[in-house]
Amino acid sequence: MKNNGLLIVFSGPSGAGKDTILKHLLERNENIKLSVSATTRAPRQGEIDGKDYHFIDRAQFDAMEKNDEMLESAEYCGNCYGTPSKPIENWISAGNDVILEIEVQGASQIKSKCPDCVSIFVLPPSLKVLEQRLRDRKTESEEAIQKRLSIARKEISEGNHYDYVVINDTVDNAVDDIIHIICAEKHKVHRDTNLLEGVLNHA
Amino acid sequence: MKNNGLLIVFSGPSGAGKDTILKHLLERNENIKLSVSATTRAPRQGEIDGKDYHFIDRAQFDAMEKNDEMLESAEYCGNCYGTPSKPIENWISAGNDVILEIEVQGASQIKSKCPDCVSIFVLPPSLKVLEQRLRDRKTESEEAIQKRLSIARKEISEGNHYDYVVINDTVDNAVDDIIHIICAEKHKVHRDTNLLEGVLNHA
Numbered sequence A, B: 001m002k003n004n005g006l007l008i009v010f011s012g013p014s015g016a017g018k019d020t021i022l023k024h025l026l027e028r029n030e031n032i033k034l035s036v037s038a039t040t041r042a043p044r045q046g047e048i049d050g051k052d053y054h055f056i057d058r059a060q061f062d063a064m065e066k067n068d069e070m071l072e073s074a075e076y077c078g079n080c081y082g083t084p085s086k087p088i089e090n091w092i093s094a095g096n097d098v099i100l101e102i103e104v105q106g107a108s109q110i111k112s113k114c115p116d117c118v119s120i121f122v123l124p125p126s127l128k129v130l131e132q133r134l135r136d137r138k139t140e141s142e143e144a145i146q147k148r149l150s151i152a153r154k155e156i157s158e159g160n161h162y163d164y165v166v167i168n169d170t171v172d173n174a175v176d177d178i179i180h181i182i183c184a185e186k187h188k189v190h191r192d193t194n195l196l197e198g199v200l201n202h203a
Helices: A018-028 A058-066 A085-093 A104-113 A127-136 A142-156 A171-186 A195-201 B018-028 B058-066 B085-093 B104-113 B127-136 B142-156 B171-186 B195-201
Strands: A007-011 A032-034 A070-076 A079-084 A097-101 A118-123 A164-167 B007-011 B032-034 B070-076 B079-084 B097-101 B118-123 B164-167
Touching: A007 A018, A007 A104, A018 A032, A018 A097, A018 A171, A058 A070, A058 A079, A070 A085, A070 A104, A079 A085, A085 A097, A104 A118, A118 A171, A127 A142, A142 B195, A164 A171, A164 B195, A171 B171, A195 B142, A195 B164, B007 B018, B007 B104, B018 B032, B018 B097, B018 B171, B058 B070, B058 B079, B070 B085, B070 B104, B079 B085, B085 B097, B104 B118, B118 B171, B127 B142, B164 B171
Parallel strands: A007 A097, A007 A118, A032 A097, A118 A164, B007 B097, B007 B118, B032 B097, B118 B164
Antiparallel strands: A070 A079, B070 B079
16 A cells, blocks of 8 residues: 655755755655646746746636646735646655655745644854855845845744754754654554554454 | 653553563663553562552552542552552653553543553454464463463454554564654654744754
8 A cells, every 4th residue: 555645744944955955855765756846937047847836827827727636825026926736646646755845925825724744944053144145145235135044034034834844954963853743644643544454454 | 851751551452572572671771661550469489669669558559549649540459450550740840751560441541640651552463363362372271372462462453542553573663663653753843842832942
């Protein structure tokens, strides 16, 4: 009997190291798949359709929303962003775990639609460390850094809506923690009501 | 800041391999402590006071119950058995995780007194394997084995009152699973409400 995979919602403030953690996590466990968002905005230089985003037009986006094929959606600066539900459903019934990297508001939409999902919030060890990481990128102005820190402060305080918090002190530790959380969740009694009967009836 | 340890309730049918799993678990993680029950029954050959049981007399047992110093208690064949709460409280505030190996009824008493405890039910891969393990012990009559199997059948069906189920296919796998469950539980947001503030305020 093949068990369903988990839907994992993954959020955290900018600079917490989400992308690096996900890269290592996917390398370490090929059963885990990463959900790709759909957007109506034009691809940027170097972005690949189906990898960075599914680039679709407004009519396609509206049709998917109408057919309830988006798990969540939002509009920023005139462009639509959304999470197509079909690929996720297919992976999960095939036993794959699916990770959705998503901001706090989208995460809350997913949690109400899929209460069985596992939500993980990743944090830097401290705001000081976060500030240093943003400075080390050397890509942003002082003003941009201060703005990101102010947003991060707000986002961190929303972490208590998540099931788990993982501190990214080192990438390896954070990836280990997430792998342990996934393992533990698969042993929850309520996720596998056939397990006990299986033991009782298995020859 | 030192976090509190976890209280872990550990049950499973006879022959599931609980003792072997606990032995390996305690060897692999010295932060985990094993609760020792108190009993009014006389020590058997080879049993050590404070290790196998705290052997106390009826007056001591009654006094502890009266002072609310037993987390749970039960009487079998005229002897009292109980779980002293003080050592557990001390370990948990020192940051140790404490395992309580206990049968299903006792586990349910603990869960109502300490809703924050983590309950784990260990199972053999199948009743067939359980039967083979009981036979391999070569210590019991056919009648005794049949009686144990019948009790096991009843106990297995009560597993759905637990938080987690772990299948003891190999001891190493079962111990890994329990270690992952403990790790995951420590990352639950509701267990550490100071965590987010710590990240916000830590210099």
